[in-house]
Amino acid sequence: MIPIKNSYEVEQMRRACRIAARVLDRVVNLVVPGVNTYDLDQAGKRYIRESGATSACHNFQNGNRIYPGYICVSVNDEVVHGIGSLRRTIRSGDVVSVDVVISYNGFIGDNARTVMVGEVSAEVRHLVETTRDALGCAISFARDGGRVGDISHAVQTFVESRGLSIVREFVGHGVGRSMHEAPQIPNHGRKGKGDRLRAGMTLAIEPMVNLGKHEVIVADDGWTAVTLDGKPSAHFEHTVLITKNGPEILTLPKK
Numbered sequence: 001m002i003p004i005k006n007s008y009e010v011e012q013m014r015r016a017c018r019i020a021a022r023v024l025d026r027v028v029n030l031v032v033p034g035v036n037t038y039d040l041d042q043a044g045k046r047y048i049r050e051s052g053a054t055s056a057c058h059n060f061q062n063g064n065r066i067y068p069g070y071i072c073v074s075v076n077d078e079v080v081h082g083i084g085s086l087r088r089t090i091r092s093g094d095v096v097s098v099d100v101v102i103s104y105n106g107f108i109g110d111n112a113r114t115v116m117v118g119e120v121s122a123e124v125r126h127l128v129e130t131t132r133d134a135l136g137c138a139i140s141f142a143r144d145g146g147r148v149g150d151i152s153h154a155v156q157t158f159v160e161s162r163g164l165s166i167v168r169e170f171v172g173h174g175v176g177r178s179m180h181e182a183p184q185i186p187n188h189g190r191k192g193k194g195d196r197l198r199a200g201m202t203l204a205i206e207p208m209v210n211l212g213k214h215e216v217i218v219a220d221d222g223w224t225a226v227t228l229d230g231k232p233s234a235h236f237e238h239t240v241l242i243t244k245n246g247p248e249i250l251t252l253p254k255k
């Protein structure tokens with residue numbers, strides 16, 4: 001069963017997502033050479049608190065593991081779920097993926113973005129721009145009457161036609177009163193397959209794309225997903241509401 005949000009729930013989702021977007025914006029602005037990822041995490045913690053929200057990542061449990069950070073900061077070959085560390089300093093040429101998931105008044109907003117720091121190589125720029133545009137393409141398929149597979153297929157064809165690889169171990173997801181609701185939204189799949197999409201669904205769509213091969217492994221910390229071949233990865237995510245008039249991106253910061 002995929003939850004359909006009523007008008008009250010949609011309004012709460014708009015609020016939560018606007019906060020998530022604003023926090024992400026503010027953290028991303030701090031990503032410059034010389035900053036360490038612990039300071040980024042602490043800034044995220046502060047911005048979330050100032051918004052009257054809480055981090056949905058902090059103390060998030062997966063099996064017997066508890067996530068210690070407040071946001072996720074993943075550098076270069078780190079795909080997702082990187083944990084801020086005093087020993088990890090950002091340098092020019094890095095790509096940094098920031099993922100912010102907040103809870104506000106019982107509703108979750110989830111979004112992520114990868115930024116390029118200073119001078120990056122042409123292939124890294126291609127990776128980041130393709131991942132960003134793959135998300136835009138995917139969102140255009142979040143339509144009443146469509147299928148989950150339409151989104152998956154759109155991402156896969158977009159990314160693979162540009163010579164890059166789709167991460168398969170992690171997927172997008174429904175989002176609402178909890179961080180992960182039905183349906184799962186893989187970034188590869190077949191058009192016309194999977195669950196039917198309906199107005200009132202709120203979906204976190206999140207392509208994760210590798211410059212090299214698609215395989216990822218989880219590091220010794222139990223959280224950080226890294227590419228097996230050590231090449232860089234990018235991640236963009238929006239929470240999207242399906243309406244009768246098309247997709248509405250909820251995680252766009254309003255000034």
Ligand code: MF3
Pocket residue numbers: 056057058060067071072081099101110179
């Ligand atoms: N956006 C990530 C997800 O949907 C956030 C995970 S929070 C963490 O899975 F606790 F796992 F870091």
Ligand code: CO
Pocket residue numbers: 110172173204206237
């Ligand atoms: Co997500």
